[in-house]
Amino acid sequence: YTFSRGLSIRTGLFPVPGAVSGDLTPPHQQDCLDRSMVTQYWDRVSLLRTSRSLGVMLTGQFMQNRAQYSVMVSNVSGRSEFDTQNVEARYTFNQSGLRLWGRIEAHPIDGLSIGGFYSNTLLQEQSSRNNSYGANLHFGISQLTVKMEYLAGEYGSSDKVIEWRGFWMSVTHRMKRFVPVIRYDSYSPEING
Numbered sequence: 557y558t559f560s561r562g563l564s565i566r567t568g569l570f571p572v573p574g575a576v577s578g579d580l581t582p583p584h585q586q587d588c589l590d591r592s593m594v595t596q597y598w599d600r601v602s603l604l605r606t607s608r609s610l611g612v613m614l615t616g617q618f619m620q621n622r623a624q625y626s627v628m629v630s631n632v633s634g635r636s637e638f639d640t641q642n643v644e645a646r647y648t649f650n651q652s653g654l655r656l657w658g659r660i661e662a663h664p665i666d667g668l669s670i671g672g673f674y675s676n677t678l679l680q681e682q683s684s685r686n687n688s689y690g691a692n693l694h695f696g697i698s699q700l701t702v703k704m705e706y707l708a709g710e711y712g713s714s715d716k717v718i719e720w721r722g723f724w725m726s727v728t729h730r731m732k733r734f735v736p737v738i739r740y741d742s743y744s745p746e747i748n749g
């Protein structure tokens with residue numbers, strides 16, 4: 557439901573306001589056929605279903621549509637597939653709780669986009685942790701486009717917390733009938749591991 561340009565609310569299963577290289581960028585707008593290694597890892601570690609989760613999100617635009625924000629509360633168990641078979645009278649989930657998401661993106665000048673996000677999981681079991689954060693920069697000049705994104709986070713229990721991080725960058729140059737794309741992709745699934 558849209559209250560105004562600055563505030564709308566939605567609920568359901570949709571892309572979380574996280575990594576711009578996740579499902580926030582549709583497949584037909586991706587530079588390469590597959591998403592970067594760190595984006596795929598972020599999706600799996602964040603317990604998402606193709607960068608999506610069940611939840612409620614507030615979103616809006618401000619500064620004459622040069623900036624957008626999104627704040628979401630989602631279900632930690634949102635990755636679980638819906639099952640219509642009732643085999644137990646009582647349902648239990650390994651991880652129950654809420655996940656908070658926040659994203660802001662700005663377009664200060666035409667052709668430039670800067671954004672960032674943060675997410676944190678509030679599990680019922682306080683010894684567990686799962687959070688992530690990232691920043692992206694996209695700019696285009698004439699026929700040249702450069703996109704960069706940094707993602708990092710941690711997950712695990714109080715006994716062992718695993719920190720991870722990664723970065724990707726792509727450069728695209730449009731010519732008449734040829735569009736070369738170069739992408740550098742790096743990630744560390746366990747820092748100091």
